[in-house]
Amino acid sequence: MTQNKRIKxxxxxxxxxxxxxxxxxxxxxxxxxxxxxxxxxxxILDDIVYDYKGNLVNLELLTSSNKGLHKRWRKFVISRKLIRENKFDYIIDAAPRPWWFRQWFINTFVYQKTDTVFIVHSYNIGIYFPDNRFLGKLLYKDAYELIGVSKEAVCHFKEKYGLSKGSCIYNAFDRKRWDTMSEVNVETPSYPYILSYGRISEDSKNYSFLVESYAASRLPKQGVRLLILGDGPDKIKIQNLVKKLKIEDCVIFKGFSENPFPYVKKALYTTLTSNYEGFPMVLIESLAMGTPVVSVDCKSGPSEVIVTGENGILVPLNKEMAFTEALNKMIEDQAFYQKCKNGTISSVSKFEIENIIPQWQAILPFKK
Structure with a gap:
């Protein structure tokens, strides 16, 4: 960016x-x-884990002395004042938008006439759109742009709501940063393991499908364990299922890790069994580490990343027997596994920052 004035x-x-x-x-x-x-x-919330750049305004901390409706109103007021005083060139709304009236109020009285880009991070568009087609069109009629993180997600919301706007920009990754993080000295398991990581929520991530498929596979008898990184509302439920299936010695639970990369890099392969996604970064992170993947073909994202036999295996959604056989094949067919492993890193090069930032620069150009 060669202009003297930085785009805000x-x-x-x-x-x-x-x-x-x-x-x-x-x-x-x-x-x-x-x-x-x-x-x-x-x-909006005081939950800051990942490294960021820029000036951070933590609304939860700024309204810590307020409660209930007064707290919400104070957040609206602070946001409105901030946007008015700073005269931003663009707003990028990456937050969930489950309540259409509240979001309409924000669009109208907080964002006002600032060019606003709305990101849709999931195929489950109920997080971002009201069910009603008319209200959905009303909510985003003045949007500067709508960005979906997968092609399937963009097609989904454009078709359902009859929207003309909608572009796909994939989530980017910084290879050098991830490589550095993967070299951090962390006590990873010495035994062979396959990996699953993310929020343990049955509604979205379907961990029971993973555990049942693993229990039915030949991996436990071959000494290949399942390592689960993460926490969530259904963790105890999944732990109880592991006990019921009598595989407690084979399934290892670890809590959420800000840096999963050392575990990813040493895994035989990573699994994903979600009911839905937007663009699952678990797959990108794994492939960037040279670790193949076995994933269900959920909506949306996996089919835009995985090519069976080249960087992993893509299994039809909810086909437990097929998923179990995929788990077995990646362990027992070494020639197939090695071919997948050899194709991992090159398969995600298009998602690196240097290839994604030009797409954002085209959306957010300099204003004279």
Whole structure:
């Protein structure tokens, strides 16, 4: 960016805490700041885990003495004042938007006439759109742009709501940063293991499918364990299922890790069994570490990343027997496994920052 005046961007997030969308927002802040943008991050919650760049405005801390409706109103007031005084060139709203009226109020009275880009991080568009088609069109009629993190997600919301706007920009990653993080000295298991990591929530991540598929596979008898990194509302439920299946010695639970890369790098392969996604960074992170993947073909993202036999295996959604056989094949067919492993790193080069930032620069050009 050669202009003397830096383009001012306000990035609205629910938080920078644990989660794929939150991690992607943190990466976006670093990517934009490093590319010459003047970035301000407004976080609704006081949950800051991932490294970011730019000026952080923590609404939860600023309203810590308020409660209930008064707290919410104070957050609206602070946000409105911030946007008015800073005269941002663009707003990027990366937060969930489950309540259409509240979001309409924010669009109208907080964002006002500032060019606003709305990000849709999930195929489960109920997090971002009301069910009603008319209200959905009303909510985003003045959007500067709508960005989906996968092609399938963009097609989904454009078709459902009859929207003309909608572009796909994949989540980016910083290879050098991830390589450095993977070299951090962490006590990783000495035994062979496959990996799953993320929020343990049955509704979205379907960990029971993973555990049942693993229990039915030949991996436990071959000494290959399942390592689960993460926490969430259904962790105890999944632990109880492990006990019921009598595989407690084979399934290892570890809590959430801000840096999963040392575990990813040493895993035989990573698994993903979600009911839905947006663009699962678990797959990108694994492949970037040279670790193949076995994933269900959920909506959306996996089919835009995985090519069976080249960097992993893509299994039809909810086909437990097929998923179990995929787990076995990656362990027992060494020629197939090695071919997948050899194709991992090159398969995600298109998602590196240097290939994604030009797409954001095209969306957020300099204003005369």
């Amino acid at each position: 961007v306000c990035l609205m997030v629910s938080s920078l805490g644990a989660g794929g969308a939150e991690r992607s927002s943190a990466i976006l802040s670093r990517m934009l700041e490093d590319s010459g943008y003047d970035v301000t991050i407004v976080s």
